[in-house]
Amino acid sequence: MQSTGMAAKAADTPLEPFTFERRELQATDVLIDIHYCGVCHSDLHMARNEWGVSQFPLVPGHEIVGRVLATGDAVSHLKIGDVVGVGVMVDSCGHCHSCSRGEEQYCETGFTATYNGDENVIGGKTFGGYADNIVVNSKFVVAIPASLELSAVAPLLCAGVTTWSPLRHWNLQPGQRVGVIGLGGLGHMAVKLASAMGAEVVLFTTSPHKGVDALRLGAHQVVVSTEPEQMADVANSLDMILDCVAAPHDLDPLLATLKTNGHLVLVGIPDAPHAAPNVTPMVFKRLSIAGTSIGSIKETQEMLDFCGQHGIVADVELIALNEVETAFERMLKGEVKYRFVIDMKAGRA
Incomplete structure (x- = not known):
């Protein structure tokens, strides 16, 4: 054919x-x-x-x-x-x-x-x-x-199912606080989906000008990750983070924003390894770092049905x-x- x-x-x-x-x-x-x-x-x-x-x-x-x-x-x-x-x-x-x-x-x-x-x-x-x-x-x-x-x-x-899958797998609940790292193709879908699921979304970016767009897409707060004071303001406050950045970066400042039992989930794949994180806060706060790849056919259909109900597109x-x-x-x-x-x-x- x-x-x-x-x-x-x-x-x-x-x-x-x-x-x-x-x-x-x-x-x-x-x-x-x-x-x-x-x-x-x-x-x-x-x-x-x-x-x-x-x-x-x-x-x-x-x-x-x-x-x-x-x-x-x-x-x-x-x-x-x-x-x-x-x-x-x-x-x-x-x-x-x-x-x-x-x-x-x-x-x-x-x-x-x-x-x-x-x-x-x-x-x-x-x-x-x-x-x-x-x-x-x-x-x-x-x-x-x-x-x-x-x-x-x-x-x-x-991009949709790649961010939907971890939100579902880690059982995101309404009212929880979710961090999203990076506002690109993956990040903008993560913001839309997590917000529609009832979460309070915090967008981390190195580009302050992206803040207005992040709020339009459904973020509740924007944090410029290069500003220590802004990072300190969200310390120990997040239940979960979706890291959508496909470049190597320091994970330790992100781990500091998680509550006890929090999850840092890597979605972006960097072209070089991230620096090894400090294990001590992971041990004393029972934190986890995980990765996730796209989503199943079942999850893809569930995501599309959810988007249909909530009018979500890219x-x-x-x-x-x-x-x-x-x-x-x-x-x-x-x-x-x-x-x-x-x-x-x-x-x-």
Whole structure:
């Protein structure tokens, strides 16, 4: 089945038009006409092979929203015309301990990534959502609530569920105080979701000018983390922190803001290790540092349903597919609030 999109042919060349083959529809598959695809920072890392795992040609995109065009014979829960989404993974082993618990994102043999993963039917690598269509195992497809603006839903399938999953796993309760580190693609979703869940959200930033936007998004307080007095004011006051910054930084000042039994949850992945934290306050306050990766299909659907009930979408800027390289350049400069989304129909006849 033919598909057209944009691919990186090498790490040092810009994305260019690319025609390729998707697998033919299997019994449990659906064919999706892609309407929108989010531009995640990891797309840039992969296109430039900054993690050293990219295989070319590479079609990025794992925040996919579209309509079902066809279904396999064994698919009964989805029908032609349904508005659906596809996130970071499109398959897993299905039988390991994690998969049997409905936590496919922790598949012990490794889940199949939406792009640059192993295509288990026709061989080769999976190709992502910077394209006009995609064929996916229906178990890894989620339903999009009709109340949501589709152009702003795409980032929920990565940034949304990546922040939702830890909030649910650590059982965030109304009235608790949650810190969010960084106001980017992940951070702005963390603020929106935690606030809607009834938490009191404290946004930590090194950029004071982001304070107004943080309050607009639902934060109750903004702390400039480079200001010792402001950090002292929130000492021992937080139940949980979501650290959304993908750069190495000192964790000790953040640990000092947690109450006894508090959790510092790392969501961003830095390109170099964080400095080792001071163990003493962790021992005497029974603190924990944890990490979390995206979310399960079940969690993704729960998150979308919650967003549908509360009218939550990402703050996005729409671009055409041929503007991706410009978007990459602007992402590196932090010139987006807060996610680019490709309108796959823009510029088409």
